[in-house]
Amino acid sequence: MEQIAKKSGGLRGTLESGKEYYEIRLESIGGLGANLCGKMLGELGVKYLDVNSSSFSSYGSEKTGTPVKGFIRYCQKEKEIRVHYPVVEPDLLVVFHQALLKDDGVWKGCSQDTSVIITLEPRQDQPKELRERLFDGQIGTCYGLEAQKIAMESHSRINVVMLGAVLKVMGIESLEAGEQICRDTLGKKYPDALKANLEGMRRGYEEVRLLSGKEAPGDKAGAKAGVDAKDIAEDKLAAKTADKVWGYDNAPIGGINPRFGSTVISDLSPSRQGYIPLFIKERCINCGLCHSTCPDMVFQFAKGEYKGREMMVNQGLDYYHCKGCLRCVDVCPVNALVRGVESEHPRKEYFIPNQELLRMPKYYEEAGSDGYITSESYLTEKRMEGGEV
Numbered sequence: 001m002e003q004i005a006k007k008s009g010g011l012r013g014t015l016e017s018g019k020e021y022y023e024i025r026l027e028s029i030g031g032l033g034a035n036l037c038g039k040m041l042g043e044l045g046v047k048y049l050d051v052n053s054s055s056f057s058s059y060g061s062e063k064t065g066t067p068v069k070g071f072i073r074y075c076q077k078e079k080e081i082r083v084h085y086p087v088v089e090p091d092l093l094v095v096f097h098q099a100l101l102k103d104d105g106v107w108k109g110c111s112q113d114t115s116v117i118i119t120l121e122p123r124q125d126q127p128k129e130l131r132e133r134l135f136d137g138q139i140g141t142c143y144g145l146e147a148q149k150i151a152m153e154s155h156s157r158i159n160v161v162m163l164g165a166v167l168k169v170m171g172i173e174s175l176e177a178g179e180q181i182c183r184d185t186l187g188k189k190y191p192d193a194l195k196a197n198l199e200g201m202r203r204g205y206e207e208v209r210l211l212s213g214k215e216a217p218g219d220k221a222g223a224k225a226g227v228d229a230k231d232i233a234e235d236k237l238a239a240k241t242a243d244k245v246w247g248y249d250n251a252p253i254g255g256i257n258p259r260f261g262s263t264v265i266s267d268l269s270p271s272r273q274g275y276i277p278l279f280i281k282e283r284c285i286n287c288g289l290c291h292s293t294c295p296d297m298v299f300q301f302a303k304g305e306y307k308g309r310e311m312m313v314n315q316g317l318d319y320y321h322c323k324g325c326l327r328c329v330d331v332c333p334v335n336a337l338v339r340g341v342e343s344e345h346p347r348k349e350y351f352i353p354n355q356e357l358l359r360m361p362k363y364y365e366e367a368g369s370d371g372y373i374t375s376e377s378y379l380t381e382k383r384m385e386g387g388e389v
């Protein structure tokens with residue numbers, strides 16, 4: 001705790017140093033709750049931290065899976081906040097999903113003075129994209145935590161876990177203020193989930209850890225993990241070349257926004273929060289309800305035969321577009337779709353890529369889509385029910 005507060009400078013340290021504002025930028029994807037997290041952080045300042053504060057979010061269509069940014073500013077309580085533009089040079093950058101790390105826009109305005117909090121996969125140390133930034137000296141100090149795992153285990157959501165981590169990195173000495181703001185906000189809206197959310201926040205506060213300091217930028221860490229300077233230099237050269245094509249001022253008219261969830265070829269898997277629908281083909285009656293309910297083009301129907309009749313038959317799911325909302329599980333009348341924990345199902349044997357997109361296979365390779373459908377879940381259910389397998 002002391003180590004973290006000391007390294008980041010924190011909220012009080014920054015304001016006492018004479019800097020006008022302590023600014024936070026949240027980088028997230030619709031569905032992870034960053035908007036609410038930003039609101040709670042903003043309210044927290046005025047109500048419980050004895051500072052003045054403001055917050056707002058920026059998002060597009062509000063569709064799950066599309067980019068969301070949150071901006072929070074703190075200053076001394078006597079000062080009036082008269083700036084209302086996005087946080088350009090954050091003191092603290094908070095990245096809610098690892099898929100965002102490869103997006104250059106996420107890192108804009110960061111410097112050696114910026115602290116960063118990222119989410120980690122279980123047992124992960126430093127993701128490659130982070131090592132590159134550290135190697136380059138583009139960010140100062142980095143912290144990480146297994147936010148999704150904590151959220152699932154505590155039955156809370158990623159936003160409260162990240163809220164706990166932010167409070168710690170800001171150098172807030174106790175969780176009391178955080179708990180209070182949770183009660184004020186979530187206690188009213190979701191009273192049944194308050195206990196779980198408080199637990200998620202507590203674990204975020206306690207489990208966020210230092211991944212690197214300013215004094216250890218990348219080279220040692222990179223070498224240890226098998227990333228050498230040549231690889232990084234090549235990646236940087238490739239990024240520069242791409243910049244020449246895709247800069248905002250020289251993009252061709254009619255250009256597209258290639259970020260998550262923005263186009264039909266966008267990978268929506270980063271929106272999933274640990275759960276996916278599993279398809280039990282043996283139970284499916286091909287009613288098509290899942291297909292008409294799914295907000296994205298996940299289900300793949302093709303001409304086939306069912307009970308001796310020619311009809312459109314459910315071939316399986318294209319998990320590339322599945323954002324994990326689980327509406328299909330709710331609607332299936334015969335439990336042919338069931339909720340599964342994503343990390344427990346690494347097999348892809350029934351994965352059916354969307355036929356219309358097959359002429360662009362590069363997108364699948366780059367995204368590393370982790371879709372699959374398994375009949376194993378069916379067998380497991382049968383075993384649990386004591387039936388024959």
Ligand code: SF4
Nearest residue numbers: 284285287288290332
């Ligand atoms: S709703 Fe269920 S039964 Fe109907 S097509 Fe979809 S998976 Fe099959």
Ligand code: SF4
Nearest residue numbers: 294322323325326328
């Ligand atoms: S969980 Fe089901 S309804 Fe939601 S996006 Fe995935 S396949 Fe479609």
